[in-house]
Amino acid sequence: MLIAQYDSVLVVISILVAILASYTALDMAGRIHATARKGAILWLIGGAIAMGIGIWSMHFIGMLSFRLPIPLGYEISLTIFSLVIAVVASGFALWRVSQPVLPVSQLCVSAVMMGSAIATMHYMGMAAMQMRPGIEYDPTLFALSVVIAITASGAALWIAFILRKNTPHVILARMGAALVMGAAIIGMHYTGMAAANFPIGSVCGAASDITPGWLALVVIVVTLAILAIALLTSVLDSRLESQTSILAKSLALANQELTQQALQDNLTKLPNRTLLEDRLDQMLRKASREHTRFALMFLDLDGFKAINDSLGHHVGDLLLIEVANRIRNSIRGQDTAARLGGDEFVILIEIAEPEDAATVAEKLCDLINKPFYIENQELGVSASIGITIYPEDGRTPHDLLINADAAMYHTKSAGRNGYHFFESSMNINVHNQLQLIQDLRHALENKEFVLHYQPKYDASNGQVVGMEALLRWQHPARGLLAPGEFIAVAERTGLILPIGDWVLDEACRQMRIWFDTGYTEWKVAVNLSAIQFSNGQLVEHVSATLKKYALPAHCLILEVTESTAMQDVESSMTILTELAVLGIDISIDDFGTGYSSLLYLKRLPACELKIDRGFINNLAKNTDDESIVSAIVALGHSLNLRIVAEGVETEKQQDMLKSLGCDTLQGYLLGRPVAPAQLMLNLDEAPDAPARPVSSNV
Structure with missing residues (x-):
């Protein structure tokens, strides 16, 4: 081989x-x-x-x-x-x-x-x-x-x-x-x-x-x-497939998160308005098909705004999360609890009789009324609930929600911390509220707002030292409306900001006229709402308005209520200091009604204190109010503040306030709020001579 x-x-x-x-x-x-x-x-x-x-x-x-x-x-x-x-x-x-x-x-x-x-x-x-x-x-x-x-x-x-x-x-x-x-x-x-x-x-x-x-x-x-x-x-195909798989998983996760964001409230993780509408539509179709009932509850927290404003949004958010958890744990799996926004919640529950809804509402009120412990603080809120029943109170989502909202506001007006079933008479109030909001939206563009001015007098010599500008609404159907009839609605809807801007602008415009006429020592006072005060553009807007009318800053007084100034003291001091640097006088309004710390009050760059009219009303009736006013005057003078007493309606009140040491007086006894032209006529007819400031009460 x-x-x-x-x-x-x-x-x-x-x-x-x-x-x-x-x-x-x-x-x-x-x-x-x-x-x-x-x-x-x-x-x-x-x-x-x-x-x-x-x-x-x-x-x-x-x-x-x-x-x-x-x-x-x-x-x-x-x-x-x-x-x-x-x-x-x-x-x-x-x-x-x-x-x-x-x-x-x-x-x-x-x-x-x-x-x-x-x-x-x-x-x-x-x-x-x-x-x-x-x-x-x-x-x-x-x-x-x-x-x-x-x-x-x-x-x-x-x-x-x-x-x-x-x-x-x-x-x-x-x-x-x-x-x-x-x-x-x-x-x-x-x-x-x-x-x-x-x-x-x-x-x-x-x-x-x-x-x-x-x-x-x-x-x-x-x-x-x-x-x-x-x-x-x-290998390349495997890597491409792996990357594609990772991308697909990422997209699926992102899609899931987007879906959750689209259907879930980010803060409380409850269903949001979009998902609520879908659940409500499903429940309506089921109830219509099977001839059954269900209840829709509109829940609003009582006292939440005060906590949110005073302790900050962080604490407010934590409180909302805890409230949502209590609501979620108190209902059945087939029921729905949703957050519409703010402190408003909606609960959908299947019921046999209306009494079933009352039982759930009472349980919710009891649960929410118990103390909450947020960051080592005990906080208390309550719930105002309005209830509608399908089909008696509405056959569409819109009707059920609107009517439940009306019932909830009825609960608030009746004392809060409870519930009411919807009644047809409640719709009248809801309609009036909605109409008022619509009218308010058009009031500015239709130039329906006017300012009336109430004089302020030097207590020692009776001379006019300034004006307080008071807002009025010349409603086309209801006539002249005072702020108490529409300011709360304006604040709730956010319309207070453009209205407040208009008040400041109009008061400065009028003060410019008086300044050019020779009343260079007058001061016009403009009240700031809590919402205006918390607006980050306030200082810039005030400065721009003064420049617009070439008005000296000392001609303007900005009035801030005691409770507003004390909500966030550090922030208040920053804003008020910036305003004071411009040369504007700061007045603490309604003093004595809040819970001011003297330590903080001493640090605020204020020029005057306005004693709340509640203390003035009973001043001559042998009450303790005389001692309170005397103490406020002494406190203010010790801090080098002018003391203004408003609501003076009798000569006896006037004499007592003078004797107690008040610097400035205003009230119906001395002069009612009137339009600028009438004001000047009234002053011309009076035996006084000089004149001074003006303030705007929104």
Whole structure:
């Protein structure tokens, strides 16, 4: 027999190619499993070609490493056909492991089919040498090579099926499996080569077709390139798929968050108005279809605004969260509690009788009336609830909500901390409120507001020292309205800001006229609402208005109520100091009705205190009010503040206030609020001479 030899370099390369081809096969199996149907077909075709070429190249490089002491070659058609067999076998293997299940029986059948195909590829490659006489095979080694091929195929199919999913550490597992599979393929090939015997005198009939040498280098380069491209494509696709998956999860999460934001109140996590409308619509359709009832409750917190304004929005938000939790825990799973905004909540409950709604409302009132502990502070609020019943109180969402709102306001007007069922008479008040809001919105543009001015007198000599500007609304249908009839609505709707701006502008305009007329010592006083005072643009707006009319700052007094100034003392001191720096006088209005700290009062840059008219009313009736007024005067003078007493209506009150030391007096006894023209006529008719300031009471 001819003695065979092997090129050790090519043998090593064939082993590496076998391992690389095995890893490529495992990776392709994973790509096929992870890809949708259309993409999986493309990966199956591409993977079959790459894997088939890899297996065939390992075989062919192993053949090229084989050396005999005669010229060798390989017939082209059989060599190509052996490549086709390798590709088909690879395609079958990849298809098999891409199936959802791989029973043992199918695994065995597939292993026999694939092992037979690989053995056929190998021995067809051997036949491509066209040896004469033919190659003699050792039956034992021949059979062993086929068994190895079938066993290796079975192991490869099972490993590929197990490792097709992208589980943690799957890459390391595939590397280890590739070593095992590569060794099995190499074992089959070289066992088959060992089975071949070449008699002395044998001649290779294909020595002139495909010859070794440079061909080995070409096959190695092309094979490695194909396998590398296949692996690189798979890795890039895997990363792209991973990034796409991450992006899809991020988009899904973002979509979920957007949905929650669109349907859920960000603060309390209760359903918002949008989701409430949907739930209410569903409940309406169900009740209409099944002829059942349900109740809609409109709940508003009593005392929340004072807490929110005095302790800050942070504490207010925490309080709303706790209130929402109590409401949520007090209703059934099929019921709905929603927050409309601010301190307004709506509860939808299924009921059999109206009494069921009363039971729930009473439970809510009791729960909310219990103390809340927020940041080591005990806080107390109560609930005003209005209740409507479907279908008696409305058959549309709009009617049910409007009527429940009307019932809630009726509860507030009746003393708060309770509930009332809707009655048709309540709609009259609601209609009036809505009409008043509509009229207020048009009052500014229609120039329906006017300012009346009430003089202020020096208590010692009776001379006019200024004016307080008082807002009036010349309503087209209801006549002249005082602030008490519309200011609360203006504050609740936010219209107080443009109205307050107009008052300041108009008062300064009128003061400019008086200043030019010669009343340069007068001061006009303008009252600021709590909402105006908390507006961050207040100082800039006041400064701009003074510049607009070229009015000296000392001609303007801004009146701030004691309770407003004490809500946020540090912020108040900052704002009042900035106003005082401009040269504007600051007056603390309604003094004595709040709970001022003398320490803070001493630090406020105020020029005067106005004693609340409540103390003046009973001044001559032997009450304690005389002692209170005397104390306020003494306190004010100790702080170098002017003391103004308003609401002077009798001469006895006037005499007592003078004797107690008040600096300035105003009231109906001395002069009623009138329009500017009438005011000047009244002053001309009076025996007094000089004149001074003006103030605007919104």
